[in-house]
Amino acid sequence: MTATTTSLAFSVCEIADRVRRGELLAENVTAAALAQSAALNGPLNAYLHLAQEPALAAARAIDARRARGEPLGPLAGVPIAVKDAICVRGMPATAGSKILEGYVPPYDATVIARLRAADAVFIGKTNMDEFAMGSSNENSAYGPVHNPWDTARAPGGSSGGSAAAVAARMAACALGSDTGGSIRQPASFSGTVGIKPTYGRVPRYGLIAFASSLDQIGPFTTDVRGSARVLGVMAGHDPHDSTSLDAPVADYEGACGRSLRGLSVGVSEEYFGAGLDPEVAASVRGAIARLEADGCRVKPVALPHTHYAVGTYYVVATAEASSNLARFDGVRYGLRSFGESGAGDLRAMYGATRDRGFGAEVKRRILLGTFVLSSGYYDAYYLKAQKVRTLVRRDFEKAFQEVDVICSPTAPTPAFRLGEKVDDPLAMYLNDVYTLPASLAGIPAMSVPCGMSGAGLPIGLHIMARPLDETTMLAVAAACEATAGVRDRLPAIATHAPA
Amino acid sequence: MAMNRRALRSGWSAGAAAVGSAALAGLAGLCLVLPMTGAACGGGGYGRPTLPPPEYEEDIAPDAEPPEGPARVPPDAGPLVPPDAGPLEGPAHVLGSPRLMPGQKIDRSVVLHVAKLAALSLSDSEVDRFSAELGRIVGYVEQLDGLDTRDVPPTAHVQLDRLPVRPDEPVPCLSRDEVLAQAPAVEGDGFAVPAFVE
Numbered sequence: 001m002t003a004t005t006t007s008l009a010f011s012v013c014e015i016a017d018r019v020r021r022g023e024l025l026a027e028n029v030t031a032a033a034l035a036q037s038a039a040l041n042g043p044l045n046a047y048l049h050l051a052q053e054p055a056l057a058a059a060r061a062i063d064a065r066r067a068r069g070e071p072l073g074p075l076a077g078v079p080i081a082v083k084d085a086i087c088v089r090g091m092p093a094t095a096g097s098k099i100l101e102g103y104v105p106p107y108d109a110t111v112i113a114r115l116r117a118a119d120a121v122f123i124g125k126t127n128m129d130e131f132a133m134g135s136s137n138e139n140s141a142y143g144p145v146h147n148p149w150d151t152a153r154a155p156g157g158s159s160g161g162s163a164a165a166v167a168a169r170m171a172a173c174a175l176g177s178d179t180g181g182s183i184r185q186p187a188s189f190s191g192t193v194g195i196k197p198t199y200g201r202v203p204r205y206g207l208i209a210f211a212s213s214l215d216q217i218g219p220f221t222t223d224v225r226g227s228a229r230v231l232g233v234m235a236g237h238d239p240h241d242s243t244s245l246d247a248p249v250a251d252y253e254g255a256c257g258r259s260l261r262g263l264s265v266g267v268s269e270e271y272f273g274a275g276l277d278p279e280v281a282a283s284v285r286g287a288i289a290r291l292e293a294d295g296c297r298v299k300p301v302a303l304p305h306t307h308y309a310v311g312t313y314y315v316v317a318t319a320e321a322s323s324n325l326a327r328f329d330g331v332r333y334g335l336r337s338f339g340e341s342g343a344g345d346l347r348a349m350y351g352a353t354r355d356r357g358f359g360a361e362v363k364r365r366i367l368l369g370t371f372v373l374s375s376g377y378y379d380a381y382y383l384k385a386q387k388v389r390t391l392v393r394r395d396f397e398k399a400f401q402e403v404d405v406i407c408s409p410t411a412p413t414p415a416f417r418l419g420e421k422v423d424d425p426l427a428m429y430l431n432d433v434y435t436l437p438a439s440l441a442g443i444p445a446m447s448v449p450c451g452m453s454g455a456g457l458p459i460g461l462h463i464m465a466r467p468l469d470e471t472t473m474l475a476v477a478a479a480c481e482a483t484a485g486v487r488d489r490l491p492a493i494a495t496h497a498p499a
Numbered sequence: 500m501a502m503n504r505r506a507l508r509s510g511w512s513a514g515a516a517a518v519g520s521a522a523l524a525g526l527a528g529l530c531l532v533l534p535m536t537g538a539a540c541g542g543g544g545y546g547r548p549t550l551p552p553p554e555y556e557e558d559i560a561p562d563a564e565p566p567e568g569p570a571r572v573p574p575d576a577g578p579l580v581p582p583d584a585g586p587l588e589g590p591a592h593v594l595g596s597p598r599l600m601p602g603q604k605i606d607r608s609v610v611l612h613v614a615k616l617a618a619l620s621l622s623d624s625e626v627d628r629f630s631a632e633l634g635r636i637v638g639y640v641e642q643l644d645g646l647d648t649r650d651v652p653p654t655a656h657v658q659l660d661r662l663p664v665r666p667d668e669p670v671p672c673l674s675r676d677e678v679l680a681q682a683p684a685v686e687g688d689g690f691a692v693p694a695f696v697e
Contacts, residue, residue, distance in 0.1 A: 103681055104681065106673050106674070106677040106678060106680075106681070107673055199657050200657075200662075213655065213656045213657070237663065239665040242662060242664075243656070243662065244662075245662065246662070246663050305646075308642065308643055308646065310639075311639060311640040311641075311642055311643050312643065314636065314639075314640060315640055315643075322617060326617075326618075329618070330683060331682070331683075331690050331692055332678075332681065332682050332690055333681040333682060333683075334681075334683070335683070336683035336684065339620070344693065345693050345694075345695060346692055346693050346695040347618070347695075348620075349692070349693060350618040351618055351619060351620030352620055354617075354618055354619050354620070355619060355620040355621065355622075358619070360625075360628075363619060363621070363625070363629070364629060364632060364633070366617050366619060367610060367613050367614060367617060367619070367629055367633060368633055368636060368637070370613045370616050370617040371605070371609070371613045371633065371637070372640075374613065374616065380644075381637075381640060383653055384643050384644070384648060385640075385643060386653030386654050386655060387646075387648035387651040387652070387653050387654075388643050388646055388648060388651075389653070389654040390648075390651050390652055390653060390654045391646065391648070391651060393654060393657065425632055425636065426635055426636055426639055429636075440654075441657065442657030467657075
């Protein structure tokens with residue numbers, strides 16, 4: 001095997017540390033990731049855009065700086081794939097929608113600028129549910145992503161392309177955005193690590209907005225330490241995002257490997273009720289038992305409003321989406337349409353542009369969001385949901401007086417089949433039942449692989465923590481990873497690609 | 500139904516009102532003067548979601564009693580799902596009992612009105628499809644009515660306590676040419692749109 005092929009097996013930290021030490025060329029790592037991406041994109045459809053030349057040029061520049069003896073950043077030469085909702089200067093950004101076809105952002109999102117300054121290499125833009133609305137990637141205007149573990153199955157959503165890219169080693173890291181589980185559920189379905197940070201921890205400037213009181217950007221990686229390092233680079237206050245917190249950024253990577261002795265892990269039976277796949281339940285309970293063996297105390301906690309989270313979320317998120325998506329009107333970027341006639345007034349242009357540009361799920365959510373905000377219904381639905389959101393937050397505040405983290409399944413089942421839920425929006429929404437409460441409460445949460453199903457599909461452990469306590473969450477995740485025995489499992493498709 | 504019709508007509512028209520005036524902040528991160536549209540440049544991107552007050556439309560007579568704020572669902576409708584309904588039991592449980600308030604059924608006219616507010620042109624088949632789907636989703640959402648929230652404050656946003664305000668100083672922004680290069684139509688220094696003023 002050549003260095004080019006073996007570099008695909010390296011984690012984020014292994015790549016960066018070897019490039020910094022001069023043991024590995026960034027150009028070779030990038031070339032390997034690009035080759036793997038090109039070879040597998042046919043069957044997986046994970047990328048909407050591959051930035052072959054810019055990525056290689058960036059990698060060569062990093063190698064040249066190393067050759068001159070200049071210091072390199074903590075992500076030197078790490079190939080990163082970026083969800084298509086996040087703006088990278090000079091690369092298309094469609095957010096999975098026809099309405100943004102052709103849009104090329106003239107600026108970098110804050111997270112992109114920070115990762116670039118840390119010497120990461122951006123290799124492409126990943127497929128996603130349109131405007132991040134979906135749990136299976138079937139709502140992309142550019143076709144669904146296929147799960148690398150079984151291409152007949154969904155990779156999860158909405159950051160499905162990012163999850164698939166990391167699972168199939170097309171990139172060492174990928175960025176996603178999580179509004180109600182859009183990083184954690186695909187991480188669970190694809191056997192990768194995925195973090196939704198505390199609300200406000202990572203700036204969203206340059207993320208195409210879905211629901212502003214919920215959206216957070218986070219990483220997918222093959223291991224916990226890699227996610228911790230990437231999170232550390234992205235986190236921190238940004239004057240361009242009025243919701244970004246100015247709290248100090250902790251040593252996330254240092255938290256990985258920390259002893260769990262004295263920590264208490266909460267387990268809520270609300271997350272183990274009807275609808276949970278027995279294999280998933282057994283795998284997650286096994287992971288919790290191993291945490292106990294590592295020195296944690298396991299305590300039951302009550303989160304009684306858990307089952308109201310789906311209804312609450314689909315009011316709050318659609319209301320915010322209906323407002324955020326009003327900016328797509330055919331005036332300043334992307335698609336402009338006048339419909340069949342090809343001409344008309346301004347209002348006809350808005351309507352035709354949005355009719356042609358938006359897919360069914362986006363229209364459904366805009367309609368629902370507009371409905372719940374309309375004055376006859378505002379109190380009954382939107383205000384009511386905001387109040388129930390308070391109850392969900394209080395559940396967590398009370399539970400975190402008793403325990404340091406709360407563990408649950410990330411998703412009720414392993415990856416479901418493509419097409420299985422596509423005609424039933426409500427069934428699709430219910431798939432997010434375990435990830436939505438943490439989103440509503442704004443707390444950090446992540447998914448870490450904890451086992452495999454009998455059919456060979458990954459299962460994720462969901463870890464939730466107190467606001468801004470990513471370090472404890474990561475310590476628990478690293479311990480789970482160390483004992484789960486699935487870290488080096490690769491989907492078969494990832495090993496078949498040409499070198 | 501009359502009350503609901505009036506309430507809907509007087510509804511918040513965020514979708515329609517914001518179209519054409521939403522800012523670039525979330526997508527392109529800056530404000531530009533849009534001389535061709537005459538539209539104001541608001542804060543449409545990342546920031547705190549701000550909801551405009553309800554707008555009341557034409558068909559409220561001047562001598563009618565003043566609107567008492569948003570109309571409410573009749574309080575006597577009762578909880579739709581018992582408070583102790585237990586955890587979710589999956590779609591079969593939900594879809595088997597779509598519960599809608601009397602007079603609140605989502606039908607074609609509601610979908611058409613909401614679509615108008617949201618500046619969405621829909622085909623006939625879409626209107627049918629969305630009427631049925633939204634009815635089921637709203638029926639599911641109504642399980643929230645089983646919770647007593649009279650003394651609970653709403654959460655619009657979490658954790659707003661550590662948010663510094665940046666100095667109000669002009670800083671460089673994106674080049675006008677680069678931004679206009681993304682537009683479907685440009686005239687002079689602005690975005691070109693069909694004429695809308697006589």
